[in-house]
Amino acid sequence: MAQESDTHHPKDAQEEFVESIEEHTEQPGHPERHDVTQPTQVKAQDKALELIEGLGHSTILTPENNKHVLRQIDLRLLPILLAIYFLQQLDKSTLSYASVFGLVETTHLHGHQYSWLGAVVYVAQLVFQPLVSYLLVKVPIGKFLAVSVLLWGITLACMTAASSFATLMVCRLFLGIFEAGLAPAFIAVTQMWYRRREQPIRLGSWYAMNGVVNMFGSLITYGLGHISSSVFEPYQIIFLFFGLITVVFSAAVFVFMPDSPVKSKFLSEEDKLVAIERIRMNQQGIESHEWKWDHVKEACLDLKSWFWFALMLTISIPSGGITTFGPLIIASFGFNDLNTILLNVPFGAVQLIATMGGAWLATVWKKKGPVLALLCLPPIAGCVMLLKIPHDDAHKGPLLVGYYIISVYPGITPLIYSWSAANTAGETKKKVTTGILVVGQCVGNIIGPNLYTTEEAPLYRRGLLSNLALFCVLWLLIVLNMAYISVLNKKHEKKRVALGKDAKVVDHSMFAVGSVPTDKEGEPIQQMVHDNAFKDLTDGQNEDFVYVY
Template identity: 35%
Template sequence: MIGENDIKHDVVPQSRNLDIGEMLAVELTPEEERKVLRKLDFILIPLMGCAYFLQFLDKLALSQSTLFNLRQDLNMHGSEYSWASAIFYFGYFFWSWPSSYVIVRLPIGKYLSVSVFLWGGILMCHAACTNFAGLMVARFFLGVGEAAIAPGFTLLTGMFYKREEQPLRQSAWFFGNCIAVLVGGLIAYGIGSISTGAIEHWKLLFLILGAITSTYGIVLFLLLPDSPAKAVFLKPSERTITIKRTLQNKTGVMDNGVFKWSQVREASIDPQVWLLVLNSFASNLCNGGITSFTSIITAGFGFTDLKALLMQMPQGAAQIVFLLITSLAATFVPSCRILGMILNTIVSVVGMLLIWKLNPAEQVGRMVGLTLGVVYAINLPISLSIVTSNVAGFSKKSVTSALLFIAYCVGNIVGPQFFLASEEPSYPTGITAAMSGLVLSIFFLLCLYVYYTWENRRRDKLYGSPADMTVGAELREELSNKTDRQIESFRYLL
């Protein structure tokens, strides 16, 4: 047991509103810890999961609207649809870097809630578009509205959960993405089946989804916490337990509202950061095209427009199966996060090969290929769990998340440009480019695995085993907001 005097008070932000002596005096029992963990899992994770469900549902809306004559009504030709898909990520890119600064300076829960409310309103504005230019403006600002969500949820997961708990929890809120893929086509099918002559179905799709999203933003404003110290659904004693149980993470319990530029500089020269960024770019060369063109590709397999929406449901089922396998393995099997990501990417490469090489007449085989081809997408939550587990320092973590999503945007901007209008609906050039991106992703993941292994062994030889640290030393390191490269006892999780 360590005393209050063992900790310097100036490393703990006054905004945390927790008494350090009280926190150190708390002895955690396994039952108390399990109780708090259950409450977090049943309240915090569903809050984030529902928001992510709506985000991907809204993202799918553009692809689905092509089956409701969006392109014809807006008189779009040639590569204009590809640019309408890509401009969303220009908005995402534009706001990702400022967001990494703002998210540290403002209460994170409130900031994310307002972002959700605004992006819902922007989605409804899509229904007012009458030409390609108007759609481009709406798509750009939709990207701005959504840019903070995934990085913000990543930071919140790092605040509330231990490092070994994070892969499963990152996957749990990302599960909303898989559900959106699974039922998104069904929802669009239902909206498309509404009998109305007053408004086009693609406009109805944007209006309904946007209204639901903005309403949910209000729910988040009331319930989503800014930090463990301000979680309204936790009792004061449970907030103390939440903070103390994550001290061994050494990645920062919460921020103090100060953006550290020294941590920005460190992030810019950290090999792990750039390997994560390059992997994000490579995998999203595939994501940009497949997400935007999946409805057109599916219809090209010989399905009617409405049936093509329903045939996207197996993609969600495949993602759910591999998400469960990978996240559970990453939680309970040591050193297998990156290996699981490699496995998922290999499955997607096989799927892309089926689409590319099978004859157009082999409808079932190509549909299986498209279903397997989207499995790579579930690597995102595991990649984010690597950020929350292996990047210490709140500002560095925020910047790393921003860089990751900037690369995500660039990949999604470049990817659709390989889907040439003259090759509709099979898009052989686009499929080849997507497959090439996935192969590059495998290479960067292998490099990351080798780097973490080498760095951990180097630190063991230089500093000795981190198991020899006292509780007081661990607490000082956690509250100091140092980075992973500054903490001698820090070891990377593979």
Template identity: 30%
Template sequence: MSGTQPVSSLTSNSMKGEKYEVEEIEAAVNNDLSWADRDNAHDLDRHPGFWGRFLKKNPSPEFLADVAKMNATELDPVQVKRIERKVDLLIIPALSICYMFYYVDKTTLSYAAIFGIKKDLNLGKSEYSWLSSLFYFGWVAWALPTNLLMQKFPLNKYLAINIFFWGVLLMAQAASRNFTELAVLRILSGAAEATADPAFVLITATWYTRAQQPTRIGYWYMANGFGIALGGLFGYGIGHIQSHLPSWKWEFIIIGTLCTLWSVFLFIFVPGSPYHTHWFTRPERLVIVSRKRADQNVADNRRWNASQAIEGFIDPKTYLFFLFGFTANVPNGGTSNFGTLIVQGFGFNTLQTTLMQIPYGVIISFIIGLAIYINYKLPPGYRTLLMAATNVPTVAGFAMMAWAGGKAPRLIGYWMTGASNATFVLGLSLLSGNVGGQTKKAIASAAVFLGVATGNIVGPFLFKDSEAPHYQTGVIGCMISRALEIVIILILRYMFLWQNKRRDRAVAEGRVEYDDIATALEDTSDWKNPAFRYIT
């Protein structure tokens, strides 16, 4: 049997949450990386022709050979920590700002609703719900194509271009004169934003180990809460603008302008991959990739793999990922578009309603931070159980909104529903860490976010105008959806545990042998990689 043990104690420990001590490492570490610092190295495959310069570049055989050489040695943990801090400073703030704009962008219609857009555009009874859902029709239509395009083009540039269109389309919505014009722009905006979540997850998976991904995803996802709080502040400030333009138009113009400006910064300064970037020396880039050796999920390849695509469509977890995205976002589709109207229905005026979103956002950020800290402290094997646990307060919160008496208990229940954001953070790390193969990962990512889009389409239609301002049917429907989400999580857990036990038994019985050094550098699916183990 070969390759059944990790090559490096550093990587082995990192799979346990990076809990290693430098003084405990007894073997000689690779402090001298001067051999890797070669100016004449060609680290990327070249693509001929004019269009080739715009495509994602695969790591060259020369670069992968040097990664393999480095994988045969033990990395210096002090050096790794220094490089990881540099990666954190470069990637996490950028993704956090992106996600903050992403959420503020999606909730502009909700603030527009309390600023009078329904009256100004003469929206009919169901037309506001349609505007909420049409955004995700565009998302659904573009979800699979955009995931495939992310495999073809540099992630940073492709994401920046899409964010640019978010801003332009958002500003254009301020010029809408009727339902039809706004509906078309909402569909196009949804298509542009279909790139966001899967791009953020793929960028995180590119730069971080599987053990680090829940924490790092949590860091940028916390910006969701800050985005909600910032949206409340923006709404409060915009509500005080004295102008001939109504406040809802300023909401679209200001947020759209900020998104557009940020996209330019992202395009210029954030790197696309560790294989080729001026932010890191060549030895540092090799360390970034080599430290992921135990993930069995390192290779980044722009080539379409038909067998992986087929495997993705027949793998049951692809459909469970879809259901996870769906059940998680039926409530999101409702609360992100009707949340301000629900809170206003508790007895707050327009400006008070915008301010009530600030503690909601702060609570979301706090719960996400708490969840990723608990996940960091827990031993391996408890992530899915933590996901289920973080969703319980959300179910209770919707129950309080539906049946509690008085303004305070119902408002507290609304705030409690934000706990589900921690569930989704941990779920995204399952997606990035539990699917092997670039093409299969694109299929699985599309499945999750098709579920996200479908849930957001369905959610608003549970909120009936005839039940305003309490929206009893919608609130109860959100509660049931969150309960079903817990069931989906537990089914995924059982599937991952069963697969891991089956593979471990095959190794123990001598029916399977593999070299985990070789498999770590191959673009192999999780089904075909015998060294792959699922995170549970």
């Protein structure tokens, strides 16, 4: 994280905010001030205000205390989030790994049955998404994650005993139910703890576990596949091993995962205030356990929500197909079982580079739309290669290159999550909007595997053609969404002018703490902080909210 020097600059906006609170304390009836310590408003506002009221003061955010607290947050949260997501993706990938080690033959799967084993997880997640959105508002997020990890680990271990399509379907269904809240919870954690400038890297880091899983998961599975047992089939060993690891790790999540900055035990009281001030500029709030139906209505009527849905649906269809059929696609090039698993390792490395590289570029550019449009191009090229290059021994190398180029696509999903997370405010609206995204992801992952069938091997032409078309559609949707966000920013400018405020608002959440934004002539721009950050307002209600391209 880049830190600015301590050069002198005009009074910090946070200091002005604190002074405005003190002035209002002397003038309680002032119509243009918003007293953050007024008890009658606490219930409808954010839990951060309760802490500020209880301690009797706020704090000033500086580059030094920001760096100190951010480091503490990263050291506590990121290992837990990365491990959970690694295990979740590992658990999801066990189906494709198991397919290489005899699952299809031993359980007598045929037709679309294997495809439905991949899709049913997302059917369950889709159905349970409304309940997940409600629980994430009402239930402490740390406890929610711990229980989810425990239940899905138990379910995966139980898959060891599944010996038919019906029993496998039941296990996969419950796996989907218990994993339904993980991605929404991760996004909520990112919004709760990190400035908008910091969110792409953090979201990208846990989503990059997809690539790590494809590397190390493949290697672990390669080792497990060599175990000779008279009791268990190789694929059963895979289910049991990963399931038991997940169950054990759930205890660590319960003990160490904090529920919020306000309730965290690893931060001192002063550091909690710094954590709150870090998030103030996001204009998104931190935590409120009040479910607000007007937020639900706005989320459902907001065209932006359906752009996120369309983007996530469009990327998840090819993602679902390639995730489920990836090892089988490699096998179709003429490689044996163990080599197929090993050749999936570079696929994961490309995923990791694309995900973190895209997040880094979005942070540098302070824009996500252009980066997303750029990431669409390699998968388009990869699909064309797999469709045009002959599938024979002489072309194994080029076919693998085409497959690896397609694997840039996982970098797209976390940036869509990050784009949505940065552009949504209001506790209930944030959860509902994330739910809409996850529904789009689930629908896409249900459709995706069913565009491929085992009977289409080795060409899988229908699946690859549909993926090619969808990557092109995705590029167009990204451009349209950028145009709509521009319209929303102009709308907020007009609202600010009508209220007597400056038309242009400096989005401090996209700058390093302590930096001074400048105008075209290089002159410092100072912007008064309007006290809307912790009122639990939606982005549509808060005229000070600045949308990110």
